[in-house]
Amino acid sequence: MSKDETLGEALRRQGISRRGFLKFCAATASLMALPPGMVPAIAAALEKARRPSVIWLSFQECTGCTESLTRSHSPTVEGLIFDTISLDYHHTLQAASGTAAEAAREAAMEENYGKYILVVDGSIPLGNPGFSTIAGISNKNMLLDTAKGAAAIISVGTCAAYGGIPHAKPNPTGAVPVSELIKDKPIINIPGCPPIPVVITGVLAHFLTFGTIPELDELGRPMAFYGNSIHDRCYRRPFYDKGLFAETFDDEGAKKGWCLYKLGCKGPTTYNACATTKWNEGTSFPIEAGHPCLGCSQPDFWDGGGFYKALSMPTEDITRTAVYAVGAGAAAGVALGALNRAKKKRIEKAHEKVTINDLEKGD
Amino acid sequence: MSEAELLLWVRGPALQIATAIFLLGVVVRLAEILMLGRKKDLAEARGSAVAGGLRTIFSRFVPDRGTLQRSTFNVVAGYIFHIGFFVVLFLFTPHILLFQDVLNVSWPSLPTPMVDATTIVTIIALLAVLAHRLQNPVMRFLSGFQDYLVWLVTILPLVTGYLAFHRIGAVPPPTLIAIHILSVELLMVIFPFTKLMHAFTFFMARYYNGAISGYRGVNS
Numbered sequence: 001m002s003k004d005e006t007l008g009e010a011l012r013r014q015g016i017s018r019r020g021f022l023k024f025c026a027a028t029a030s031l032m033a034l035p036p037g038m039v040p041a042i043a044a045a046l047e048k049a050r051r052p053s054v055i056w057l058s059f060q061e062c063t064g065c066t067e068s069l070t071r072s073h074s075p076t077v078e079g080l081i082f083d084t085i086s087l088d089y090h091h092t093l094q095a096a097s098g099t100a101a102e103a104a105r106e107a108a109m110e111e112n113y114g115k116y117i118l119v120v121d122g123s124i125p126l127g128n129p130g131f132s133t134i135a136g137i138s139n140k141n142m143l144l145d146t147a148k149g150a151a152a153i154i155s156v157g158t159c160a161a162y163g164g165i166p167h168a169k170p171n172p173t174g175a176v177p178v179s180e181l182i183k184d185k186p187i188i189n190i191p192g193c194p195p196i197p198v199v200i201t202g203v204l205a206h207f208l209t210f211g212t213i214p215e216l217d218e219l220g221r222p223m224a225f226y227g228n229s230i231h232d233r234c235y236r237r238p239f240y241d242k243g244l245f246a247e248t249f250d251d252e253g254a255k256k257g258w259c260l261y262k263l264g265c266k267g268p269t270t271y272n273a274c275a276t277t278k279w280n281e282g283t284s285f286p287i288e289a290g291h292p293c294l295g296c297s298q299p300d301f302w303d304g305g306g307f308y309k310a311l312s313m314p315t316e317d318i319t320r321t322a323v324y325a326v327g328a329g330a331a332a333g334v335a336l337g338a339l340n341r342a343k344k345k346r347i348e349k350a351h352e353k354v355t356i357n358d359l360e361k362g363d
Numbered sequence: 364m365s366e367a368e369l370l371l372w373v374r375g376p377a378l379q380i381a382t383a384i385f386l387l388g389v390v391v392r393l394a395e396i397l398m399l400g401r402k403k404d405l406a407e408a409r410g411s412a413v414a415g416g417l418r419t420i421f422s423r424f425v426p427d428r429g430t431l432q433r434s435t436f437n438v439v440a441g442y443i444f445h446i447g448f449f450v451v452l453f454l455f456t457p458h459i460l461l462f463q464d465v466l467n468v469s470w471p472s473l474p475t476p477m478v479d480a481t482t483i484v485t486i487i488a489l490l491a492v493l494a495h496r497l498q499n500p501v502m503r504f505l506s507g508f509q510d511y512l513v514w515l516v517t518i519l520p521l522v523t524g525y526l527a528f529h530r531i532g533a534v535p536p537p538t539l540i541a542i543h544i545l546s547v548e549l550l551m552v553i554f555p556f557t558k559l560m561h562a563f564t565f566f567m568a569r570y571y572n573g574a575i576s577g578y579r580g581v582n583s
Contacts, residue, residue: 218535229536241475243456262460269370269537298537300367305374311540312457313464315375318382322465325386332387333394340398 007208008047021047028205031198031277032214032224045209052208053108053116055146056090059139060132060166060175061122065157066092068194069201088116091134102135109149117207118150120178123159123166127174143181152186152213153178156200158296161189161220168302179220186213189220191272193296198277199225219299221271230293231267233275236260249290260287264308266295366537373544381548388555389563396567408578415577416570422583423569436495440488447485451478451521475528482525489518513557519546 005013011021025043029036058066070093088108094101108116120143125131129138137145147153155178158164166175179187190199203222206214214222231237239245239259246253246260259265267275270293274285287293292308295301305315364372426438452458456472463469473481493514496502523546526532527539534542554560576583 229530232530240456243472243474245456261456269540298367299365300371303371304367305371310457310460310464312460313374314378314461315371316379318378318465319467321379321382322386325383326390329387329390330394333391334398336391337395337398340395341400 006047007049025205027198028202031202031273032206032222033227042205042209046205049208053088053112054119055088055105055108055116055150056093056119056121057142057146058091059120059122059124059143059160060173061157061159062165063092064194065121066090069197098135102137105146109146113149115151116149117204118146118153119156120153120160121156123163123173123175123177124181125166125173125175127172131173140181143178147182147185150185152188152207153182154200154203155179155187155189155191155220157195158191158193158299158301161191162299164193165302167300187220188213188216188222190225191219191221191297191299193294193301195297196225196273196277196279199273217271219271221297225273225277226271226297228271228273228276229268230270230272230275230287231265234267234287235275236287254290257290260290260292262310263292264306264310265292266298266301266304266307266311267293268311270295270298270301272297366535366541370537370541370544373541373548377545377548381551385551385554389560392555392560393563393567396564404578406578409580410577412574412578415583416574419573419576419583420566420569422573437492440492440495444485444488444492447481447488448517448521450481451485451524454478479525479528482521486518486521486525489514489521509557512553513559516546516550516553516559520550 008021012018022039022043025046026036026039029039029042034042056066089101089105091101094104096104122132122139124139124143126140129140132139134142155161159166159175160178163171163175163177166173167177179189188203190203192199199222202225203214206212206222206224214224217223217226219226231240234240236257236259239257240261244253244256244258245262246258247262248254249263261268265287267287274293275287278285278288294307295304298304305313309315431438450473453462453470454473455475455478459469459472472478496506496510496514520543523539523543527536527543530536530539532539550559554562573583
């Protein structure tokens with residue numbers, strides 16, 4: 001597509017009807033909890049948007065985030081918008097490689113300086129610059145260099161947002177999230193392993209419509225998508241409240257679809273839109289498939305004390321400590337009691353008896 | 364420390380420390396009390412000391428008429444918050460899972476809305492007993508720092524648990540849960556060194572009183 005083509009033109013050229021486009025705008029508006037009156041505004045803004053330059057940097061990652069966005073079964077409006085607005089530079093998707101690819105990145109940066117959106121997936125290793133390089137440039141240097149001219153940075157996936165799996169103990173590469181290196185640019189975190197595709201396009205649509213970044217929570221995530229816990233929106237929540245739980249993965253409770261809390265579900269401490277938008281075009285989400293939530297959109301989810309351990313259970317062996325404490329307490333108590341007794345005896349022995357004669361002597 | 368690290372710390376090392384102090388302290392104090400021993404009663408027995416002791420442990424759960432009339436408020440509010448505290452502590456599913464993990468025993472839970480309502484009633488009862496303590500001149504005179512401290516560490520887990528369950532507050536919910544667990548650990552740590560020990564010693568005190576009367580062949 002030519003650089004001057006608008007998003008609306010590009011979508012129509014690819015066979016998306018106006019009706020289909022408006023449906024997407026309405027869905028985006030409702031997802032982001034915007035009033036229905038905003039739908040025409042979103043449509044108008046997206047229609048007229050000229051393809052913003054997007055540079056996508058992939059560092060220590062598994063490409064799952066890109067897969068999540070690009071491998072839907074049928075081409076969706078989200079996917080096409082993504083195709084249309086991207087991408088001046090994306091390691092996985094671009095045809096060019098090596099020097100030519102780096103030249104494209106530098107050209108895009110120069111042309112759109114201060115205006116392009118920088119998308120990052122993957123964490124950045126600080127342990128040794130050689131742990132992860134692209135065209136001989138360390139991840140850290142490439143991020144710092146590319147971030148300078150960015151209008152905003154979108155950290156896609158838990159690795160870019162919070163360090164993710166590379167950051168998990170013992171963190172051999174010294175992996176850090178984007179927010180640890182960049183302090184002077186607006187950063188939107190879209191965590192998840194991988195994040196929900198519609199959340200990524202929703203944030204891009206918001207940026208294109210309003211030119212601002214959406215309201216974020218204390219972990220830098222858009223409130224519209226990460227405002228509720230999985231637990232509070234879970235269709236299995238009534239079972240939790242009634243006290244009906246699956247105790248194992250194949251018992252009667254599991255077959256009846258009862259709550260997975262006892263099997264280690266992290267829904268109560270996890271904030272994401274899985275329970276509402278679901279996955280694979282609204283088909284289901286992990287809990288619906290019978291597996292507890294792993295909490296993948298939370299920082300340090302990999303070190304959260306075990307995927308299959310209920311949230312309220314201790315993360316260490318308390319029983320052993322308890323046994324030792326009772327044993328030591330009994331020993332110390334008996335020893336102290338014996339000391340008390342000995343002291344009592346000593347005092348009794350040292351007690352001088354006073355006779356009536358002793359008392360009379362004084363007079 | 365990030366919120367995930369804080370939650371991990373309170374569920375792991377902090378709980379280890381709290382459990383160790385709690386059990387060590389309680390067992391030392393109980394052993395010391397038991398080691399005091401009893402003087403031999405030289406009078407002829409007119410009844411069973413053991414039977415009297417055991418009976419009194421349970422019979423004292425029923426307040427006698429005089430006490431009930433004199434301090435109706437204390438008895439009623441006291442019962443409400445004690446029973447409420449037990450219901451919330453022992454009949455809420457996540458709590459039962461904690462006991463199951465440590466003790467390897469489990470029991471049925473109450474539906475969460477019932478535990479939720481009990482929490483509110485318990486908090487109100489605790490606030491009422493504090494108001495009563497402050498208003499009544501005699502009780503205020505008899506109260507020292509420790510009385511207010513044990514009241515605080517008792518109500519804190521209830522309030523923080525309620526906030527964490529309903530996700531109310533300026534801090535993120537995982538931190539709320541961490542604060543809730545920390546408040547329980549605070550309760551465990553100061554427990555052996557304060558009047559909270561009555562949770563264990565009241566059995567012994569009642570047994571002692573009952574045994575003296577039982578030996579003499581009278582009802583205590």
